[in-house]
Amino acid sequence: MLTKLARTARREEGSMLVSVLIIMLVLTVGGLVIASAVINTIGVVATGRDSAQSRAAADAGLADVSAQLQRGTIICDPRAAAPAPVSAPAGSPTAYTVTISCGSNPSTGRSELTLVSKGVGEQQTVTETSVTYGPGLAGALTTMKAPNGTLMLTDPRSSASGNVLVNDGDFICSNDARIIETVVVRKGSVHNSNRCTVNKIIASRGVTLDTGATVTGDVYALGGTFRLGTNAEVTGNVYVDGDVSLNGGKINGTLTVTGRVTGTAQITGGTFTGGFQSPPEIAPDAFRWIDVPYHGPLPGNDAAMNRCPAANAGADLLPIVSKTTPQVVDWRGCTSLLNLFSTALALRTDVTIYVSRAINLDGVVLSSADGAPHQxxxxxxxxxxxxxxxxxxxTENRLDIYSLKMTPEISGIAYSPCAISPGGATWNGLIYGGDVQAFNGSTLTYRDLSLPNGQKLREPLGAILNMRDIG
Incomplete structure (x- = not known):
C-alpha cells in the first residue's frame, strides 16, 4: 500500500540525542555471519536410501560452511575473489562440495550470499541445494548518543561494514568516509559531502548531498527537503515527502516527490509526483538489543583480581596488563567508584574488566608494550x-571513557546497558550502550571484535531468501 508520510515536527536544537547502531549485515569487510545451526534441505522428499544420503550430505556441507563463516575462518568479501570451494574432510562418512558466492543483488542493491552444496550418496546419487541469504536488521554493534544532536563521520578511515541507525538526531558524513550498507535516521536529517559514499539513505527529515557525495542505492527523505549539489550522484531512485532543491548533480533512477521541485539536475528516470511506501528499516522494532551476561571464569584467562582496589585502580592494573596470558578482572563486587584517571597502561596481553558500578577511565592512555595488537x-x-x-x-552506574586514548594496536569493547560517556575519546572497536553520551571530539574507529568467551555483539544473521534442490 502506498503511504504518504506526514511531515515530522522540527527538531528543537540541542534537545535531541543521537543513537547510532552499526548493524552487521550478511556481507561485511571483516567477514560474513550466518546462522550456524544445521540446515535441513527442502524440496522433493527423498524416495530412496541413496537419495537420502545425498540430501544429508548436502545438509552437512551447508552446516560445515555455515560454521566456518560464523567463526570467521571463511571470509566472504564482495570486493575480493570468491572463497575456494569447501569439500568434506578426508575420511568423512559424507561427500560434499560447497561453492560460495557473495555480492550485491542488482535488483535490490543489497548484499547477498549464495551457497550451493552438492551432496553425493554411496551410489553416486547427487543432490544440489542452493541457499541464498540476505541481510537482516536484528542485532547491533555500536551505540552512540550525542547531546548536540549530530553524529559526524569525517575520518576517511571510518568505513562502517553495516548499517548506521540514528534514532534521534542528525547524521553528517564527509572526507571519503564510506558506509557499505544503509544509513537510517529515524528522527533527523542527513548531510553528506566530500566524497562520502553510502549504499542507501532513509531519513525521517531532509537529505542533503553536496560536493561529490555518492549514494549507490536509493534515497528516502520522509519529511523534509532533498537537496542535490554539484557532483553529487544517486545511482538509484529518490523518494521525497517534501520539496526538492536541485543544483546540478545526477540521479540515475527516478525522482518521486510530494512537494515542489526547484533547480535542475540530470535525472535519468524522470520525475513523478505522488506518494510511496515507507521502507521497513524505519520501523521502531527493526533492531534488537544484545544481552551480555557475566560469563564467569574463562578457560585460558586468569581470574586476575576479585577484590576492590583500595585507591587508584590504575595502579592495581599495572602488573595485570604486563602479563602475557589473557586476563579477566572481576570488579563487580565493588560498590564505590573505580578510578583509573589518567593512567598509562602498556598492554602485553588482552584484558577484560567486569564492573557493576561506575568506572572512570578519563584520560587513560592504552598502548602496546610489545607492538602486537591487544584488546x-x-x-x-x-x-x-x-x-x-x-x-x-x-548516575552511579556509568562507564566514563572520556578522553581515553587508544593507539592503533589497541582495540576494545565498551559494553553497558546503562550510560557510557566516550566524549573526546579515541576508541578502536565497539561502543555498545543503552545510553551512550558522546560529546564532540570523539574518534571512533569501528572494528569487529569478540568478547573473551567468543561472543559477538551481534546475532547470527542471514535470513534465507531462497532455498531449493537443483539436482
Missing part, C-alpha cells in the same frame, strides 16, 4: 535476557 574491554553485564538494555541504571 582492552570494559563490560558492565546485562544479565536479563530480554532483548533490551536492563539496569538498574543510575
Amino acid at each position: 582492552f574491554n570494559v563490560i558492565m553485564p546485562d544479565g536479563v535476557t530480554d532483548g533490551r538494555p536492563t539496569g538498574p541504571c543510575t
